[in-house]
Amino acid sequence: MKKNTFFLLLLLCSLIVSGQKNQPKDTTKYEYRIDKSIPYRDAKAEKLDNYAIKNCQLDFYYPVNKKAFATLIWIHGGSLKGGKKEIPEKLKNQGFAVVGIEYRLSPNVLCKQIIEDAAAAVAWAFMNVEKYGGNPSQIYLSGHSAGGYLDLMVGMDKKWLAKYNIDANRIAGLLPLSPQTITHFTIRKERGIRDTQPIIDEFAPLFHVRNDLPPLVLITGDRELELLGRYEENAYLARMMKLNGHTKTQLFELQGFAHGPMMQPGLYLLVDQLHKLIDKQ
Numbered sequence: 001m002k003k004n005t006f007f008l009l010l011l012l013c014s015l016i017v018s019g020q021k022n023q024p025k026d027t028t029k030y031e032y033r034i035d036k037s038i039p040y041r042d043a044k045a046e047k048l049d050n051y052a053i054k055n056c057q058l059d060f061y062y063p064v065n066k067k068a069f070a071t072l073i074w075i076h077g078g079s080l081k082g083g084k085k086e087i088p089e090k091l092k093n094q095g096f097a098v099v100g101i102e103y104r105l106s107p108n109v110l111c112k113q114i115i116e117d118a119a120a121a122v123a124w125a126f127m128n129v130e131k132y133g134g135n136p137s138q139i140y141l142s143g144h145s146a147g148g149y150l151d152l153m154v155g156m157d158k159k160w161l162a163k164y165n166i167d168a169n170r171i172a173g174l175l176p177l178s179p180q181t182i183t184h185f186t187i188r189k190e191r192g193i194r195d196t197q198p199i200i201d202e203f204a205p206l207f208h209v210r211n212d213l214p215p216l217v218l219i220t221g222d223r224e225l226e227l228l229g230r231y232e233e234n235a236y237l238a239r240m241m242k243l244n245g246h247t248k249t250q251l252f253e254l255q256g257f258a259h260g261p262m263m264q265p266g267l268y269l270l271v272d273q274l275h276k277l278i279d280k281q
Contacts, residue, residue, distance in 0.1 A: 030063040032093065040101070040124035041117075055104045058121055060132070061087050062097035068135040070096040070172070070278045073125055075143030075150045077263075080114055080186040081106045083146070090267040096278065097134055099125055103150075111187045111203070118150040119160035126166050138281055140173045142270055144263045145227075146186075148179025152205035156213060173215040173277045177266040178226065178259055181205045181233040195228060206237050211245035217273045218251045221262030230259060 041048060041056040048056065063069055074091060076083040085102040092098070103117035122141065130136050141151040151174050154160050158168045183199040193199060200206050218238055223231035231253060238251040252269060254262045 029065070030093070030095065031065050032061060033064050034059055034061040034087070038124075040121045051108060052104060055102050056117055056120065057085070058099050058101040058124065059085055059087060060097065060099055061092065062129075062132050062134065063095070064133075066095070067133050068138075069133060070138035070140065070274075070281075071099060071125055071129050071134050072096055072140045072142055072274060073099045073101065073122055073151075075101055075103075075118060075121075075141070075147030077143065077145030077147045078105070080111055080146045080149075080184060088267055090264075090271065094271055094275075096274070097129065097132070106186050106190070111184060111190060115150060115153050115160055115203075119154045119163065122154050122171075123161060123164035123166055126164075126170065137170070138172050138278060139170070140175060140274060140277065141171055142175040142177065142274075143179075144177040144266070145179065145259065146184070148176025149181075149184050149205070151176040152179050152181065153203070156205050156208035156210070157202070169212060169214060171214050172281065173217065173274070174213070175217040175219070175270055175273060175277075177219045177270065178221055178230055178262055179205070179218070179234070180230065181237040185228065198229075206233075206240065209237070209240045209244050209246075211241075213241065213246055213248075215248040215277055216241060216246070216250070217270075217277075218249070219262075219266045219269055220251075220253055221257040221259050221266075222255045223253060225256075225258035226262075227259035 036059045037057045040058050043053050076086050085100040087098045087100040101121040103114055125139050126136050141155055143151050155168055155171050155174045161168045183201050183204040185195045187203050218234045220231045220234050238249050241249040254265055
């Protein structure tokens with residue numbers, strides 16, 4: 001852990017000074033387009049209500065003059081209770097496409113339905129990015145906090161994507177920022193369980209550790225400043241993945257950054273690690 005933390009501090013210093021390390025050499029060749037509010041669920045076939053129709057949408061930001069581009073699906077945070085679809089500025093003009101998804105929120109729906117929305121959006125990407133010129137074998141998942149939790153649930157528990165006949169192992173990499181890895185506290189609230197009572201069940205990414213998972217990059221804030229033991233949750237997931245024989249798990253701690261503020265420096269590290277994964281394919 002110390003080694004990764006030291007590396008991270010050096011990396012962030014380099015990025016701040018140069019402002020260019022995370023920029024692919026040929027980004028200026030690309031012209032980007034954004035298509036907004038694309039439905040990712042079939043309202044008629046699924047008999048969606050107006051709330052679902054309004055919220056089950058995504059924005060797709062992609063290079064129009066590049067072929068076989070990679071795609072990053074970005075899921076916003078907000079405790080599964082708030083937030084809006086977004087495409088962070090630091091993810092733009094990086095040579096890959098970005099999908100920003102909206103989803104239904106608690107308490108309007110149960111958290112199980114929120115995971116279903118995230119899976120539907122990921123399935124949309126697998127079924128549609130090739131039409132835009134993207135490479136469906138290079139789809140990555142990221143997001144902050146609750147978004148990172150949704151990344152892990154969709155990527156680690158295969159049942160969510162199996163509904164669409166998609167093997168979750170087709171995901172090229174999971175790179176969540178400060179995700180909850182035990183059962184999410186909003187799910188515990190649905191059951192009348194307090195925030196400080198940890199639970200690990202089918203709604204916990206930790207419940208689904210397996211050695212054939214795609215590359216996993218976990219990024220958290222400072223263990224002393226993070227929300228409700230978030231660093232320790234991620235450290236335990238990283239350890240259990242390795243003990244199960246997964247050889248492509250990494251854990252980074254952003255020292256000095258609390259849960260919310262860690263997102264901005266975390267995006268720099270996300271882009272750096274994502275380019276490394278893309279280059280390996």
